[in-house]
Amino acid sequence: MTGAQIAAAVIPRRSSRSAAADRGFRFLMLGAVGAAFVGLAAIVYDFASDGLPVISWDFVTSFPSRVIPESAGIRSAILGTVYLMLICAFLVVPLGVATAVYLEEYADRRRWWNRLIEVNIQNLAAVPSVVYGILGLAFIVRGPLGMGPVLLAGAITLALLVLPVVIIVAREAIRAVPSSIREGSLALGATQWQTVWKQVLPGSIAGIATGVILALSRAIGETAPLLVVGAGVSLRFDPDGLGSSFTALPIQIFAWTQDPNREFVARAAGAIVVLMALLLVMNSIAIWLRNRYEQKW
Amino acid sequence: MRTQHASEPVVETPAPAPSPVADAIFDVRDVAVFYGPHKAVADITLRLRRNEITALIGPSGCGKSTFIRCLNRMNDLIPSARVDGKVVYHDQDLYARDVDPVQVRKRIGMVFQKPNPFPKSIYDNIAFGPRVMGMKGDMDEIVERALRRGALWDEVKDRLKTNAFGMSGGQQQRLCIARALAIEPDVLLMDEPCSALDPISTGRIEDLMMELKQDYSIVIVTHNMQQAARVSDMTAFFTVELHDEGKFRTGAVVEYGETDKIFTNPDDKRTEDYVTGKFG
Amino acid sequence: MAEPRLAAASGAQGARVDLTRAPSARSRFEGGIRIALFLAAGLSVLTTLAIVGSLLVETVRFLGTVSVGDFLFGTKWSPTFAGEQQSFGVLPLLWGTMYLSLIALAVAVPLGLLSAIYLSEYARPGVRRIVKPVLELLAGVPTIVFGYFALTFFTPEVLRDALHIEVGVFNGLAAGIIMGLLVLPTIASVAEDAMTSVPASLREGAFGLGASKLQVSLRVVFPAALSGIVAALILGASRAIGETVLILVAGGQTPNLGLDPRESFQSMAAFIAAQARGDIPVGSVEYLTIFAVGFTLFVLTLVLNFASIRLVNRFRQVYE
Numbered sequence: 001m002t003g004a005q006i007a008a009a010v011i012p013r014r015s016s017r018s019a020a021a022d023r024g025f026r027f028l029m030l031g032a033v034g035a036a037f038v039g040l041a042a043i044v045y046d047f048a049s050d051g052l053p054v055i056s057w058d059f060v061t062s063f064p065s066r067v068i069p070e071s072a073g074i075r076s077a078i079l080g081t082v083y084l085m086l087i088c089a090f091l092v093v094p095l096g097v098a099t100a101v102y103l104e105e106y107a108d109r110r111r112w113w114n115r116l117i118e119v120n121i122q123n124l125a126a127v128p129s130v131v132y133g134i135l136g137l138a139f140i141v142r143g144p145l146g147m148g149p150v151l152l153a154g155a156i157t158l159a160l161l162v163l164p165v166v167i168i169v170a171r172e173a174i175r176a177v178p179s180s181i182r183e184g185s186l187a188l189g190a191t192q193w194q195t196v197w198k199q200v201l202p203g204s205i206a207g208i209a210t211g212v213i214l215a216l217s218r219a220i221g222e223t224a225p226l227l228v229v230g231a232g233v234s235l236r237f238d239p240d241g242l243g244s245s246f247t248a249l250p251i252q253i254f255a256w257t258q259d260p261n262r263e264f265v266a267r268a269a270g271a272i273v274v275l276m277a278l279l280l281v282m283n284s285i286a287i288w289l290r291n292r293y294e295q296k297w
Numbered sequence: 298m299r300t301q302h303a304s305e306p307v308v309e310t311p312a313p314a315p316s317p318v319a320d321a322i323f324d325v326r327d328v329a330v331f332y333g334p335h336k337a338v339a340d341i342t343l344r345l346r347r348n349e350i351t352a353l354i355g356p357s358g359c360g361k362s363t364f365i366r367c368l369n370r371m372n373d374l375i376p377s378a379r380v381d382g383k384v385v386y387h388d389q390d391l392y393a394r395d396v397d398p399v400q401v402r403k404r405i406g407m408v409f410q411k412p413n414p415f416p417k418s419i420y421d422n423i424a425f426g427p428r429v430m431g432m433k434g435d436m437d438e439i440v441e442r443a444l445r446r447g448a449l450w451d452e453v454k455d456r457l458k459t460n461a462f463g464m465s466g467g468q469q470q471r472l473c474i475a476r477a478l479a480i481e482p483d484v485l486l487m488d489e490p491c492s493a494l495d496p497i498s499t500g501r502i503e504d505l506m507m508e509l510k511q512d513y514s515i516v517i518v519t520h521n522m523q524q525a526a527r528v529s530d531m532t533a534f535f536t537v538e539l540h541d542e543g544k545f546r547t548g549a550v551v552e553y554g555e556t557d558k559i560f561t562n563p564d565d566k567r568t569e570d571y572v573t574g575k576f577g
Numbered sequence: 578m579a580e581p582r583l584a585a586a587s588g589a590q591g592a593r594v595d596l597t598r599a600p601s602a603r604s605r606f607e608g609g610i611r612i613a614l615f616l617a618a619g620l621s622v623l624t625t626l627a628i629v630g631s632l633l634v635e636t637v638r639f640l641g642t643v644s645v646g647d648f649l650f651g652t653k654w655s656p657t658f659a660g661e662q663q664s665f666g667v668l669p670l671l672w673g674t675m676y677l678s679l680i681a682l683a684v685a686v687p688l689g690l691l692s693a694i695y696l697s698e699y700a701r702p703g704v705r706r707i708v709k710p711v712l713e714l715l716a717g718v719p720t721i722v723f724g725y726f727a728l729t730f731f732t733p734e735v736l737r738d739a740l741h742i743e744v745g746v747f748n749g750l751a752a753g754i755i756m757g758l759l760v761l762p763t764i765a766s767v768a769e770d771a772m773t774s775v776p777a778s779l780r781e782g783a784f785g786l787g788a789s790k791l792q793v794s795l796r797v798v799f800p801a802a803l804s805g806i807v808a809a810l811i812l813g814a815s816r817a818i819g820e821t822v823l824i825l826v827a828g829g830q831t832p833n834l835g836l837d838p839r840e841s842f843q844s845m846a847a848f849i850a851a852q853a854r855g856d857i858p859v860g861s862v863e864y865l866t867i868f869a870v871g872f873t874l875f876v877l878t879l880v881l882n883f884a885s886i887r888l889v890n891r892f893r894q895v896y897e
Contacts, residue, residue, distance in 0.1 A: 022791050029699065032691035033708055036765075039758045040715050046730040047722060098617035106611055107618070108376055117618050120625050126812075126882045127875065128819025130846045131628060133853070134871045138631035142859060160624055167621070180413035184473070187371065188426035189403030189480060191603065193610045198429070203416060221719030224821035224846065228853040228867075250721045250822075257725045257826055265729060272722050279717060295416055397604070 047276075051269030059270055064234040064252060069263030074271050076235045077252040080151070081278070083239055084248055085220050087155035088162070093212055095159075096166030097201075100208075103167075104174045105196050125164035132161040133228025141229055149230025152242040157225050162215040169211025173204035178297050206293035213286040217279050223250035249275045322347040322484060322514040323368060328382035330363050330372060338363050339549040340382065343533060350506060350515045352525035352556065355535030355571065360548020361518045362488050364535075368516065369405040369486055370398035386484075403430055406477035410489040412469035414461035414476075419444075419453050422461050422472055426480040439479060447475025448505045467498025474505065478513075485509065487517040491524065503528050522572060525556065532559040534568045632875055635868030642862045648869065654832040654848075656866045657855070665862075667845075669832035670870060674844040674877075676836075677753045677824060678817035684757025685813055689764030690806070696765070697772035698794045716762035724826030727755040732827065747829025747841040756823055764813040771805020772798050804889045811885035815878050821846040845874045 062073030099121075107114040136157030141149050177200050185195040201208075232245045233255040239246045249271055256268035321344035330338040338360035345351050345368075353361040363372065370391060372378045384391040391401055415422050423440045426432075432439065440457070444450040449471045453464075461472055470490060477485060487506075491499040506515055506528050519525050525532055533553040537546050552559065552568045563569045640648065643665040651666015658664070692712070696705060732751045736742045744750055775798050783793045799806070821844075829841030830851050843851075849867050857863045 018789055018791070022789060025791050026699070029691045029695040032688040033695055035688050036692060036715060036758075036761060037711055039761075040711060040718075042730065043718065043722065043726045046726050050729070095617050095620060098614050099621060102614035102618040106614055110376065117622060121621050122886075123879065123882055124621060124625060126815055126878060127628065128815075128821070128846055128878055130819065130821045130849050131632075131871055131875050131878075134849065134867060135624070135628050135631060137853060138635070138868070139627055143631070163621065163624070178413075180409065180411060181415060183371070183374070183409065184413040184415065184476075185425070186374065187369065187402055187407040187409075188429065188477065189399055190426075190429045191399050191607055193607050194429050198425070199415060217717070221717075221721070223719070223721045224850050227822075227850045230853070250719060253721050253725065254822060254826065257721070257728060268725060269729075272725060275719065276722070279719075283717065297416075 047269045047272040049269075050266050051271070051273040054266050054270030055273060059267075060274065063236040065236075066234050069261060069267055072234075072256075072264070072267050074249065074252055074267075074274060076238065077247050077249045077271065078274065079238055080231075080235075080246045080248040080251075081220050081275075083151060084155050084158060084246070085216055087152065087242070088158045088219055089212065089216055091156065091159040092163055092166050092215070096163055096212070097170050097208060099163075099167045100170035100174055101196055101201070104171055105192065105200065121164050121167055125168065128224075129161055129222050130224040130228060132157055133225035135160065136225060136229040147243065149232070149245065150243045151239050151246040154226055154229050154231060154246055154248070155242075157229050158219045158222065161222065161225055162219045165215040165218065166212055169215065170204075170208045173207025173211065174200060176207060176295075176297070177203040203295050206289060206295060209293075210286045210290040213282055213289070217282040217286075220248070221250060221275070221279065223254055226251055227254070249278075320344070320346055322386065323516075324383075324385035325367075326383040326385065328364070328367055328380065328384060330360070330367060331379045331381070332375070333377045335545055336547050338367075339538070339547045341550050343550065343553045345514070345516055346531060347514050348510055348512075349530040350510050350517060350528050351531045351533065352529035353516065353518045353533050353535060354520075354522060354525045355548075355551075356537065357520070358546060358548075359535040359537035361535050363548065365486050365488055365516060365518050366407075368484070369407055370396075370401045371407065373398050403480055404482050405484040405486060406480070406482040407486045407488065408470070408473050408477055408490050411493050412466060412473050414464070414469050414472050416460065416462060418458045419461050419464075419472060420457040423476050423479050426476060430480060432480065443475045443479035446478050446509070447471050448501065448508070449475050465498070467494050467501065470494060470498065470502060471505065474502070478509075482513070484514045484516070487515065489518050489520060492520060499524070522560075526560050529556045532556045534559060534563075534565075534571060536567055536571075628875070632868050632872040635865050636872040639862065639865035639869040642865070643869075652834055654843075656852075656863050665866065665869075667870060667873060669834040670843060670845045670848055671873070672834050673749075673824075673828075673832060673842040674818055674846070674874075676838075677749055677756060677828060677842055677844055678814060680749065680753025680838065681756035681760055681817045682810075682814060684754055685760040685764050685817075686810060688757070689761045689809070689813065690768055692761070692765040693768035693772060693806075693809075694794055694799070696769045698790065698798060712762045712765055715758070716766070718759075720759060720820060721822050721826070723755050723759050724823040727751045727823065727827035731755055742839060744839040745829070745841055747827065747831070748839050749828055749833075749842040750838040752824050752828035752842065753838065755827065756817055756820055759820065759823065760813040760817050763816055764809045767809035767812055768802070768806045771802035771809065774805070775801045808885050808889050811881055811888070815881045815885075818844075818881070819846055819874065819878055820844070821850050825850055845870050849874070 058071075059073050060078065061075050062071060063075050064077070065072040099117075103114070103118060107117070109115065136153055139145060140147060140153045140156055145153075147153050181199050181203065182195055185199045186192070190198070226248055231251045232247045233251060235245060235247045253268045253271045253275065256264045256271065259265060259268075323345040325341055325343050325345065327340045327342055328338070329336060329340045341364060353365060355361055366372045367380055367384060368391075372380055380392055382392070386401075386405070389396065415425060417425075420440055423443050424436050427434075427436065427439050441450060441454075444453065449468065452468065461469065464472060470493075474485070474490075491502055494502070503524065506517070509515060517525075517529065531554065534551045535548055536551045537548055539546055552563055552565045554564075559568060560572050563572065569575075648665055648667050650668065651664060652668050653664035653666050654669045655662055655664045692708075696708060700708060728746075728751075731754070732744060732746065732748060736744050736748070736751060742750070779797055779801055780793055783797045788797070824842070824844045825847040828843065828847065830843055830847070831841040832848070833840055833842045849871055852863070852867050855863075
């Protein structure tokens with residue numbers, strides 16, 4: 001007998017039952033992954049096919065109309081989204097990075113109040129976005145700050161929403177800086193803040209920037225908190241300052257989607273295309289930043 | 298089980314002994330280190346001499362690194378660590394209440410086991426310390442002086458602005474030495490500086506150490522007995538003691554004296570066993 | 578301030594060196610930095626206090642008008658109706674939230690876990706490089722887009738035309754299923770992380786005993802990663818429960834305590850958004866419903882979040 005025949009006699013062949021189970025399971029898994037693909041494709045097809053024909057320079061630069069779909073544009077919505085994002089970034093970056101620096105570099109983890117802060121941030125990250133809208137409504141639009149449903153109120157609400165995300169991301173970036181760098185700096189007689197400012201933050205800036213951009217891209221896709229805070233719909237003016245009424249792309253999409261007139265629904269699709277394009281650009285920048293500037297230790 | 302106190306170094310001078318401090322750069326008195334309730338290093342008393350190289354040798358885990366980090370307050374970085382005893386340096390106890398660790402570290406430099414250059418240019422690595430302490434003078438000169446002292450100038454003078462990460466391991470460690478010297482300390486602590494390096498780089502650093510001891514006092518932790526025998530003037534032999542049926546390990550100094558004596562005719566049998574290779 | 582330079586070793590005999598912590602501008606600065614950073618970190622605590630505070634206070638005020646029993650156990654939710662018709666039983670909203678989340682999880686859990694197992698145990702690197710980004714893309718799509726899709730495509734084209742199911746324009750089925758698609762990437766990525774963290778040595782040990790890939794995946798890796806997988810499921814559930822716009826757009830605004838998914842449903846979050854858009858006087862009981870329902874939602878997600886932390890700690894297998 002040949003070696004192969006001996007081996008075949010001694011080593012049991014995999015039973016056909018287990019082979020079938022293997023095949024069946026593979027089929028299920030590929031089906032699951034396929035479902036995700038199909039779902040994404042269907043979504044993109046849906047808004048792209050309805051929305052792309054609607055896109056034009058006029059669409060992007062004119063104000064929305066409540067009456068005539070053909071002349072309705074997203075100018076106020078785009079401006080609102082961009083302003084919200086910028087103000088939100090301005091608020092969230094210093095606060096988020098400062099909190100992350102405190103937790104990673106200064107906080108003594110044995111103290112209960114520092115553990116409380118950590119747990120608290122984890123919880124805040126899990127709170128539904130609509131609850132942040134309620135917070136904004138109760139404290140910023142009405143209540144103590146009482147500034148009304150204005151641009152700044154919307155931006156602050158979004159900032160509070162993404163703050164936990166920025167903190168978590170910044171902490172990871174800071175933690176990636178090896179402790180040997182900190183030790184080396186301190187051993188040279190640098191103070192703790194000098195070490196943070198001149199070694200730790202420069203070494204983690206790429207990770208922080210990437211994370212901030214991703215957090216902001218999440219913020220500008222949010223509808224619920226802005227709805228609750230009182231964003232306007234179909235505004236026919238550019239936002240003029242922090243105290244101005246405002247709208248945003250998701251809000252405009254929300255309004256047009258529910259319009260009985262199919263033409264307006266098509267406009268919603270067009271606005272979705274613009275929003276998705278904006279998100280694509282932001283994510284690409286984040287990925288490019290990470291690939292180009294990430295510190296390899 | 299009580300630890301044996303380190304034997305005092307024998308000072309052989311015909312003239313009447315100068316004031317005790319003059320000879321010693323560190324007067325270590327009953328220093329013990331605790332991590333939480335656990336005593337990691339038992340009471341150590343010895344005098345580390347000026348302008349000499351003192352080697353701390355012994356098997357792994359017997360507190361050599363923990364002890365050397367006491368000399369520049371680096372144990373402060375560990376929240377649960379506590380240091381008892383005194384380390385007297387230039388008439389001041391480093392662990393006195395009002396002493397600023399940052400000031401301490403400007404005078405007592407440290408080089409670590411794994412070279413840890415900053416992800417910056419060679420120039421900026423060297424310049425970091427002087428800039429941070431506001432050192433007066435022309436930065437270019439300061440950098441050149443430090444690199445010359447670190448025996449690295451000729452190799453890198455044409456590429457000062459390139460990233461330090463591009464250097465070889467041995468070069469990086471010499472960079473770290475030059476970086477520590479740039480702020481003009483008078484002591485250099487070295488925690489196993491050559492253990493991550495190849496033999497040739499090790500040799501170059503040992504040569505460098507011999508040059509440096511004219512101007513600096515050096516304390517070096519090393520696993521390499523031959524290295525200790527080669528470069529050091531004084532040697533302290535550490536061992537680990539087990540307490541509570543082996544649950545707790547405490548480091549302690551068994552013997553401290555002139556290197557020649559430690560390696561040829563030590564007083565303690567444990568020292569003899571270690572240096573003759575019977576264990577460790 | 579010039580540092581006192583020490584003379585080189587040859588000279589100074591016991592020169593006194595000033596190492597003391599002088600109250601310099603620098604040390605005050607360092608102390609100030611520490612306080613500033615602590616205050617920044619404290620802001621997050623302040624946020625939580627503000628959320629809890631506003632929700633709690635207004636809910637208490639709400640319960641001054643509506644009794645707890647009526648609220649928690651009432652079966653009719655019609656706060657905007659007048660007079661006799663006005664009712665504040667939150668059960669339909671609670672049910673709507675749970676029911677739609679259940680439908681979503683019924684879709685997302687099997688698909689998500691299967692995808693996770695595939696990515697972690699089976700997929701070749703080339704395939705991973707395509708599948709992971711697709712999942713990440715799906716995760717990045719704003720929920721309003723999902724809502725648009727459900728309303729304008731899924732309900733008319735898929736449910737009505739293709740599957741011939743008689744659904745209303747707003748229906749729970751579309752909202753639930755599409756929400757499943759929304760939650761799928763979350764479950765998939767967290768579960769996949771949990772599974773790839775299982776040490777290779779465990780797999781190798783099982784393979785060495787002659788187990789098939791299927792057996793290793795399901796009987797070794799999956800149980801070992803269970804704590805992370807459970808966390809993934811709870812995270813997915815939490816997202817579904819808090820989802821607002823998708824349900825608002827596709828599920829309708831009719832509170833419904835029934836079981837027929839072809840009808841319109843309203844969730845707690847969707848109600849809050851809808852109510853806040855309306856023109857209601859501040860302080861009125863209709864206004865206060867926002868907070869009462871918000872508080873209920875908040876407590877629910879908080880409980881889920883704590884449960885996930887607890888479960889993760891309880892089932893964690895230690896490898897080191």
